Amino acid sequence: MTAESALSPTPTPAERAEAGRNARTRVSRADQARFDPGPGRFDPVDVIERQSATRVQDLVPIRYGRMLESPFRFYRGAAAIMAADLGPAPHSGLTVQLCGDAHLLNFRLLASPERRLVFDINDFDETLAGPFEWDVKRLAASFVIASRANEFPADVQKATAREAARSYRERMREFAGMRTLDIWYALDEADQLRKLMASEMDKEERRRTARATAKARSRTQMEAFEKLTRTTPEGRRITPDPPLITPLADVAADSPEAGTEKELAAVVESYAETLSSERRHLLSHFRMVDLARKVVGVGSVGTRCWIMLLLGRDDEDPLLLQAKEAQTSVLAPYTGGEPYDNQGRRVVSGQRLIQTTSDIFLGWTHVTGLDGQGRDFYVRQLRDWKGIARPETMGPDMLRLFAQVCGASLARAHARSGDPVAIAAYLGGGERFEHALAEFAQAYADQNERDFEALGEAVRSGRVTARTML
Structure with a gap:
């Protein structure tokens, strides 16, 4: 931002609210319910295959195998499909930094x-x-799909989606009345959320929530270190578990795109330049001793991902980093947004903008493999106090509460990067938006099931190959 732009007049709150209300002429709140793909809709398997063409080919069947485990697993890997559905459709024009995969x-x-x-x-x-x-539509649809996996009736499915959208709308309206710095400093502390939710949970739900919080605090670097490494004559090294965790030497023997150990060590050096000076200093106290390729997630399977073991004072002083390939966002064809010279930088910049507190080792780099292809990566700690929800264990009330928490968290992320006054004015004080989103979510969950079946048929016909990992 230049000094001139920083000092130029900015719209008043009234003007920003008016802009939000005017956005309803582009797409009304009721029209947010629409999802009508029509007979000319693209082939969803084509979309997935285009993504897979840029990935490690021997891992692609694992991706398909994971996506075929359930419609919800499929949805997790189908961000590109949903982007292709949403991108050409009318939208509000009220821009934020999107998560892009807000399930x-x-x-x-x-x-x-x-x-x-x-x-x-x-x-x-x-x-x-x-x-x-x-983002709100992807979140709402994920709750309908999760509800169906739990065999909840249609009214409960809609209720969870509606709750996510309602919570988003109400929290955005809160942010619209807050000072700019207060919005930036806002965060959702786990213990505070648990206390707020406790009054609506039964005894068993409170017990499970407390246990999940405690488990998240136990998922430290040391816990990952003990699980993922072993003692060898050369010292601590990453434990092989092919094809999910494959040592560098074994990958390099089969794939010219892997790079040499020296080249991958250079990744750490170039990545360090994207850290602030005090964090570069901290990183300098560690030396890299081992690397391995790791298969991660569902939608990410096939992208190049490396785990790096660094040691500090001795073999019991570890730092585990994950360098994950960053490819062009699935949203890029539909946004016309600013191009990035490095997709890892895009990921890091977006994360820093919308996440309350980011990993101190978050950075990016670029590496060229032995195949001559340059690839972008972002780097972060492999595991640090992470706790993931288990929707399959949640009853209807608990899933609704989780939808409330997720919707509010998404609103906080969007308020940091977008205009909460304009978005709140668009959403309004009534329930029209959340009812529309619930209708959309139901329709899109239906489409997701059809796409899931299409991938299954592609596997059965031999068009693509899936591999199931036991």
């Missing part, structure tokens, strides 16, 4: 640098600026 499992407990347990968005692979409702 319910991408909201979780995380550690702040001050060692406080907070609830926030965790995945930013697809982050990009775009219309706020794209």
Whole structure:
């Protein structure tokens, strides 16, 4: 931002609210319910295959195998499909930094640098600026799909989606009345959320929630270190578990794109340049001793992901980093947004903008493999106080409460990067928006099931190959 732009007149709150209400002429709140793909809709398997073409080919069947475990698993891997559905459709034009893949499992407990347990968005692979409702729709649909997996009736399915949208709307209206710095400093502490939710939970739900919070605090670097490494004659090294965890030497023997140990060690050096000076200093106290390729997630399977073991004072002083390939966001064809010279930088910039507190080792880099192809990566700690929800264990009331928490958290993320006054004015004080989103979520859950079946048929016909990992 230049000095001139920083000092130029900004719209008044009244003008910003008017802009939000005017956005209803582009797409009304009731029209947010619409999802009508029509007979000319694209082939969803084509979309997935185009993504897979840029990935490690021997891992792609694992991706398909994971997506075919359930419609919800499929949805987690189908962000590109939903982007292709939402992108060409009318939208509000009210722009925020999107998560890009805001399904319910991408909201979780995380550690702040001050060692406080907070609830926030965790995945930013697809982050990009775009219309706020794209994230809300993906979140709402994920709750309908999770409700169906639990065999909840249609009214409960709609209620969870409606709760996510209602919570988003109400919290955004709170942010519209707050000072700018107060919005930036807002966070959702896990213990405070648990206390707020406790009055609506039964004894067993309170017990499970307390246990999940305690478990998140136990998921430290040391816990990951003990689980993922072993003692060898050369010292601590990463434990192989192919094909999910494959040592560098074994990957390099089969794949020219892997790079040499020297080249991958250079990744750490170049990545360090993207850290602030005090964090570079901290990183300098560690030396890298081992690398391995790791298969992660569902939608991310096939992207290149490395875990790096660094040691400090001795073999019991570890730092585990994950370098994950960053490809072009699935939203990019539909936003016309600012291009990035490094997709890892895009991920890190988006994360820093919308996440309350980010990993102190978050950074990015670029590496060229032996195949001559340059690839972008972002780097972060492998595990640090992370706790993930288990919707399959939740009853209807608990899933509704979780929808409330996720919707509010998403509103906080959007308020940091967008205009909460304009978005709140668009949403209004009534329930029209959340009812529309519930209708959309039901319709999109139906489409997700059809797409899930299409991938299954593609596997049965031999068009694509799936591999199930036991």
